[in-house]
Amino acid sequence: MKPFVYLRDFVDLIFPPSCLACEQKLFRPERHICLACKADLPRTDFEKYQDNPVFRRFIGRFPLRYAGAWLHFQKAGKVQKLMHAFKYRDQEKLAYFLGGQLAREWRDSPLLASPDVIVPVPLHPRKQRKRGYNQAQAIAEGLSAELSKPLVLDQLRRVRYRNSQTKERRFNRWQQVNSVFQLKDPAKLAGLHILLVDDVITTGATLEACLQVLAQAPESRFSVLTLAHA
Helix, strand or coil: CCHHHHHHHHHHHHCCCECCCCCCECCCCCECECHHHHHHCCECCHHHCCCCHHHHHCCCCCCCCEEEEEEECCCCCHHHHHHHHHHHCCCHHHHHHHHHHHHHHCCCCHHHHCCCEEEECCCCHHHHHHHCCCHHHHHHHHHHHHHCCCECCCCEEECCCCCCCCCCCHHHHHHHHCCCEEECCHHHHCCCEEEEEEEEECCCHHHHHHHHHHCCCCCCEEEEEEEEEC
């Protein structure tokens, strides 16, 4: 057994970790969330059919191969608590863990089997420095590790800083994110099926803005996946 495992066990004995969804004590081999909460997460089952609510949000807006979200976002529910933890409580490992769990549950879905590369929605460098990480990237890293699909981090960039858009209406949000993103070298993604990943979809404005920029890559195809949808 490696020394860090002994250290982790000692720390867990003195300061028992708690479930980030229900705050109950975790027991081994539970990590981040307890088995009861993991089983109780409100899954969408969108991997079972292409014509799902997330896919329909992009009809007439952008041509996608597949689109989906793993969980339903419910106000004051478990998913909101988990997302609050990895966005505002420095729980980057939780986002990675959830990305891996999503990959394991959706492994046989065409949405995960078809893409060639995974691209997370980027944060502006200033916001990423402030937070310390990009939660969409952490989710994408969990997916990439589980699926053995390459992660592309150096092409899609956010070049304009924007404050939180959570309470913005759809058209206002589209105006806010339009021209916010740039693609460094479209030729690098030419001909690839790109899976664009984010933590949550609300109006879809941010994802659509990313897709419009990624479409500069010649002969590429696109799919969208988020951890949750609201």
